[in-house]
Amino acid sequence: MLAELLVSGLLALNPFATPAPRVPFVAAPLTSLEPCRIYGTIYLERDPRRRGFCFGVIYEEPEEGFADVMVFAEDNKLFADKPGLWYFTEARDFADYVLFVSNQRGMADFSVHYTKVRSFAGCRKQ
Template sequence: MPVLFTFWLALLPFFKSAAPAPALFPVANDYCRIYGSVYLERDPKYKNDAAYTVFLGEDEAFANMVVYRESNKLFADATAVWYLTPNKAFADHILYVTDNRNLADITVHFTTVRSFATCRE
């Protein structure tokens, strides 16, 4: 009887449900879901509070996201449309800004035309 029980315990992991395990790291293009109110953290002490590390680039050609800076929080409702909030407490997303492009997860370029706002995968 103990042998059967041991055999059953050995096969138990194969009969578990095939539900996917929760992701420990963000999906590669998960940054495309960033919209709404965004707080740009520049203090290295609070780098761990941020979801992503971003580099604010001047070239639109090399940017992962072309972002439109919205002046009203209610209209920042589409991908790559951000309302930059001055308070961290009111932000939907917190992003750490770095000066080193190699350390960044995302490269962001700000545009002045809303229809140009996009996320490049």
């Protein structure tokens, strides 16, 4: 019985196996959010407690010239099929994208400006 205890202890410690090499923790860079790929049904979250559950962070730009995306609010979600054409929904669960609206421009992934003309909607050329 003592021999079985020693053998099981030896197997638990496993002195013959080489330890796994230590890999330093390196934070992987986050992939950048491409605002030109966002279209469809959008839900705008304004509660800062739910920011971690959002796809991205936007800033509502008051000036047209500084916005990354010109957004036209569609009345029918079937017509929101190109970048910049967004259908806003009140139901978070039915949205294609949930975006958090920040009041600080530096904390946002991209900025949007709302337009009343459908043909102006889209991404800004960079």
